[in-house]
Amino acid sequence: LIIIVISYDVTSKYNINFECRIAHRDWPLVTQRELRDLKSIKITWLVPKFHLAAHIEGCTDKFSFNWTKDVGRTWGENVESNWSSLNGLATSVQEMGFGNQRGAITDAMFHHNWWKNTGESECCVEEGRNIDIVLLKVGGS
Structure with missing residues (x-):
């Protein structure tokens, strides 16, 4: 299910x-x-x-x-x-037919999700670096 x-x-x-x-x-x-x-x-x-x-x-x-x-x-x-990043599409998609609207909005949402996910991974890498630094400082003392 x-x-x-x-x-x-x-x-x-x-x-x-x-x-x-x-x-x-x-x-x-x-x-x-x-x-x-x-x-x-x-x-x-x-x-x-x-x-x-x-x-x-x-x-x-x-x-x-x-x-x-x-x-x-x-x-x-x-x-x-998601909506704030999609607001810029409004003027473009209002002139499109249904299929093109759906495609444009889907592409924009995929891009937004890709941007969000890659940003999260970069954040995790940065956090990982910070953790390593903290562990090195703690372990070295």
């Missing part, structure tokens, strides 16, 4: 009729094959911790990371960090 966790501030409303919305015949967001594959996946809908406080009381438990199994101590706000 594959489980996907979707974390977004409007999840409490967006999950309603989700399958119908993404498979709409006039403007589908997924292909028929993707839709079939999606039916075999369990989707868990959650609201990021910062946004949860603004929701009604019934949402706070149902869509909370705190009460959801297998998500750890996640805060769920990372999905929001």
Whole structure:
């Protein structure tokens, strides 16, 4: 069983009729094959911790990371960090057809994730150097 966790501030409303919305015949967001594959996946809908406080009381438990199994101590706000880097695409993609829009946004998100991941590895290398230096100083005294 594959489980996907979707974390977004409007999840409490967006999950309603989700399958119908993404498979709409006039403007589908997924292909028929993707839709079939999606039916075999369990989707868990959650609201990021910062946004949860603004929701009604019934949402706070149902869509909370705190009460959801297998998500750890996640805060769920990372999905929001992509939008600022994608804002520059708005003027370009509004003139494109659906397929080109999807491709351009996907490419931009891949680039953002690549940039983020390579930045993390550089950070880990730098932290590793700092740890080695600290260990050498401690071990040498």
